Amino acid sequence: MQYTFDFSAPLAYWPDLLAGAATTLGLSLAATVFGFLLGIFCALGRMGQSAGLARLCAVYVETIRNTPLLVQIFIVYFGLASVGWKVDAFTAATAALVINVGAYTSEIVRAGIDSIPRGQLEAAECLGLSRAQILTHVVLPPAIERVYPALTSQYVLLMLASSITSQISAEELTAVANRVQSDTFRSVETYLIVAVAYLVLSLLMRVVFWAASYVAFPRRRRLGTTV
Structure with missing residues (x-):
């Protein structure tokens, strides 16, 4: 039995597919930005002086990392509706992705912070820098620089995982393809067309992250180790 490929029919829907790809990028961008901020907050919270905040962040991280993303999406989408807070599918999908990637970002950033030599922190303290100055000037910049490749891979995986949000009718690329x-x-x-589209989106995101690293980390640029 032979199968004759005919791409003309699905390609006729290219405006819909393009709109779905734009929605996928929108989801990914929002989740990347807010998930990054949430991850930094939790990483600092787990390493801070407040035992209560550290436990709360640890519970959040371990809960998210050990439950399926699809279940988290359902909890956010149907859970908010059950308490009377009706939100659209895009908002619920974005919130779920932020919550999910924030946990993974927290662990990646925490590993970067752990890699900072103790002597570097002691030198900053000897210079009379405040705790906030040490975090913003001595700890976070080199920590994020060291784990930047891991963060890049995590956010590309997030973009690919956003296809799961089609289960709550978010009009992203996979939902349009269905x-x-x-x-x-x-x-x-x-689905072959969609697979190629996801490949292009992945490469596009990597180019954007490479450009960002080229600007943000001049030392890596000089060493030729930008992502």
Whole structure:
């Protein structure tokens, strides 16, 4: 039995697929920015002087890292609706992705902070720098620089994982593809097109992260080790 490929039918929906890809990028961008901030907060919270905050951050991180993303999305989407807070699918998907990637970012950033030599911190204290100055000028910049490749990979994986949000009807790329293949009955062609689209999006994100590292980390640029 031979199968004849016909990409013309799914490609006719290219405006819908392009809109879905834009939604995927929007989800990824929002989750990356807010997840990064949440991750830094939790990393500092777990290493801070407040035992209560450290335990709270640890519970959050371990809970998120040991439960499926799809379950987390359902909890956010249906949980908020059950308490009377009705939000659209895009907002719920963004919130769930932020909560998810924030936990992983926390552990990556914490590893970077742990890699800072103790002598470097003692030197900063001897210079009379405040705790906030030490964090913002001595600890976080080199820590993030060291784990930047890991963060880059995590956020690219986040973009690919955003396809799961199609389960709550978020109009991202996979959700659009599901609709296209049901209309055209060309499942193989549709998902091959979507696979190529995700590959292009992944490469695009890596180029953006490389450009960001080129600007943010001049030392890595001089050494030729930018992402």
